Amino acid sequence: xxxxxxxxxxxxxxxxxxxxxxxxxxxxxxxxxxxxxxxxxxxxxxxxxxxxxxxxxxxxxxxxxxxxxxxxxxxxxxxxxxxxxxxxxxxxxxxxxxxxxxxxxxxxxxxxxxxxxxxxxxxxxxxxxxxxxxxxxxxxxxxxxxxxxxxxxxxxxxxxxxxxxxxxxxxxxxxxxxxxxxxxxxxxxxxx
Numbered sequence: 001x002x003x004x005x006x007x008x009x010x011x012x013x014x015x016x017x018x019x020x021x022x023x024x025x026x027x028x029x030x031x032x033x034x035x036x037x038x039x040x041x042x043x044x045x046x047x048x049x050x051x052x053x054x055x056x057x058x059x060x061x062x063x064x065x066x067x068x069x070x071x072x073x074x075x076x077x078x079x080x081x082x083x084x085x086x087x088x089x090x091x092x093x094x095x096x097x098x099x100x101x102x103x104x105x106x107x108x109x110x111x112x113x114x115x116x117x118x119x120x121x122x123x124x125x126x127x128x129x130x131x132x133x134x135x136x137x138x139x140x141x142x143x144x145x146x147x148x149x150x151x152x153x154x155x156x157x158x159x160x161x162x163x164x165x166x167x168x169x170x171x172x173x174x175x176x177x178x179x180x181x182x183x184x185x186x187x188x189x190x191x192x
Contacts, residue, residue: 004059004088008039010080010099012050012179014072015151016041018144019048019185020065028113031062034086035115041065046141047118048148050183061088062115063095067108071097074104081153081178122186126162126171135166135189145172145185152177161187 013032021029021043033040037057040049063086072080079102088095088110098105142161150156152174160173172185 002090004061004086004090006034006052006055006059006086007083008034008052008086009179010072010075010082010084011152012039012052012183013068013084013097014080015148015183016048016050017065017068017072018148018151019043019046022065028062028111028115031064031111032068033115033118034059034061034063036060036119040115040118042116042118042121045138046144046185046187047121048183048185049118049122050179052182060115061086061095062111062113063097064108064111067097067106071104071106074106075099075102121169122184123164123169123171126164128162130163133166135163135170137161137170137187137189141187145174145187148185149174149177152179152183163189 016032016039019041020032024030029043037055038049038051084097084099086097093109095108095110096105145159146156149159154174154177158176161170163170167189169186169188172187174183
């Protein structure tokens, strides 16, 4: 197998870390996945996905959240609007996230696992106007979507929540960012 080399916006990687699981027994959720042409993350209660133009749809890599956060922390906030390069050596089972103009690097060992089929949890045919009993959501998760909006260069306010029913996952829109048409989120309602 050959090395994989891709470019990803740093803002997208940073935003994706917000929805990853923390020390979950489902170890494959403890990272940011490059999957089906998207950067994705989920903890089972909420999810984040951002389509990256030109990314190989067959590529699948899961980068540990700690490695992504360590890399982002090394990059001054004023420089996070650029891209980073991710190189994965599949034979050696190691990878590196780099920003060459800044000479910032972080090594990682890819998570050896299969990321779940995240596309099935994103609701289809969500009405523009919801009618009926409004679902209840975890407020901490909703606040996290505002943090994602800010990480993507937005103001943290233009986050839209579009439920489909009281018991189904709601779609989350991020307007006013550089990634408006490529990024989406989803949140599960609380069970009564």
